[in-house]
Amino acid sequence: MKKTITYLTVFFIAITVLSSFKKGEQKIQSDPSEFEILVQYLEASGNFINSELAPAIIQASEIKDNLKNDKYLVLDIRSEGWFDYGHIKNSVNVKGPELLTYFEDEIDPTSFEKITIVCYSGQSAAYYAGLLRLAGYNNVFNLKWGMSSWDSELAQNIWVKNSTDNFADQVETTTNSMPQKGATPKLSTGKTDAKEILKERIEAAFAKPYKEFIVKAEVAFENPTDYFIASYTDAENYNLGHIKGAVQYQPKTLASTKNLYTLPADKNILVNCSTGQSAAYVVAYLHVLGYNVSNLAYGSNSYMNSALVEKDLNGFSDKEIQNYPLSE
Structure with missing residues (x-):
């Protein structure tokens, strides 16, 4: 009888310890990373x-x-x-x-x-x-x-000067597959509050010169495999021509429930839009989230301007210059 009681006591202690361990393990697994905290906050704050x-x-x-x-x-x-x-x-x-x-x-x-x-x-x-x-x-x-x-x-x-057709004959029209969802960047602000994480990340972003994000067309065309090229354009722009290997990311689809997690955390993401301006907003966002990201200078206008102008797809031309008065 005593042995039975002893066995039961040991059994219940083991169950209690195991249960505590599993609860602790679940807690560790359920604690969101700084990246997840930040993404959830930004998406809940207007996205x-x-x-x-x-x-x-x-x-x-x-x-x-x-x-x-x-x-x-x-x-x-x-x-x-x-x-x-x-x-x-x-x-x-x-x-x-x-x-x-x-x-x-x-x-x-x-x-x-x-x-x-x-x-x-x-x-x-x-x-x-x-x-x-x-x-x-x-x-x-x-x-x-x-x-x-x-x-x-x-x-x-x-x-x-920078609106050219220098690489118009080197673009491809192949549709490249979007990767599967994978690992996300690891932020290390040491904060657990979303607002504090965001504040630190934005301050760090302002401290980095914008010129360090710029990649010129000649570099991208010469070494396309050095980058994961995200063509941040609609289907018409993408199908007109893009840098070899570029993957289309339809604008407004970089949410956690859509395509954000398909962006690689271990590569330099080169964002390419038609003008470099929409891409710059994406670069700001992804940089704050911890991605290694760059902007293709002047966008697709830097390598296939005439086609963009002809198709009325944000191609730069003289009609964009208003010649308004300047103050000195």
Whole structure:
């Protein structure tokens, strides 16, 4: 009898220990990673990158029509020298990496209807606008084509020079399969609160120069296997031609319930849209999430401009230049 009681006692102790172990194991398994916490928070907080609000691009004509509207603020992130050479009336010169501090300490962003970030081409402005959107500033936009849309002289060394057909004969029209869902980036902020993780990731993103995200067309065409190329375009653009190996990612499909987890965490993701501007918003988003990501400079306009112009698929041409007055 005593032996039976002893056996039963040992049995129940073993069951209790095993049960505790399994509960602990389940807890470990159920604790979300920083990446998952951040994705869930961003998707629950408007899911900007996958919404109809993205990309937040504004036309030059709207800025021109609101030059006297004090609810429209234009922030020019070009160099001081180029700003002094010619800028949009009433615009303010602010360095790109200092925009977050400017929003937090220098202005009341909520007092403006629209805040437009302006650069040379629209691409770096789109990147910073994307970061500010993630930070919760929902009235931030970038000027389409940058200052190239405002003045023809400013456009010459930017969009005019970089809109080419240099690799139009090297594009492919093959449909490349999207990978299966896989591992996700590992963030290491040490935070468990979503807002704190986001704050640290955005601050780190502002500290990294935008130029480090840029990949030129000649590099991509020469070494396409160095990248996982995400063609962030609709089917018409993709089927018209893309860099060898590029996989189509339809805009608005980078949610956790759709295609986000198919992006590789162990490769340099090169995002290619038609102009480099929609891609810049994606680059901002993916970089904050911890992906190794780059932007194809000037998008598909850098290698097959004429085809885009002919098909009216965001191809840059002289008609995009408005030749509005500049202030000195």
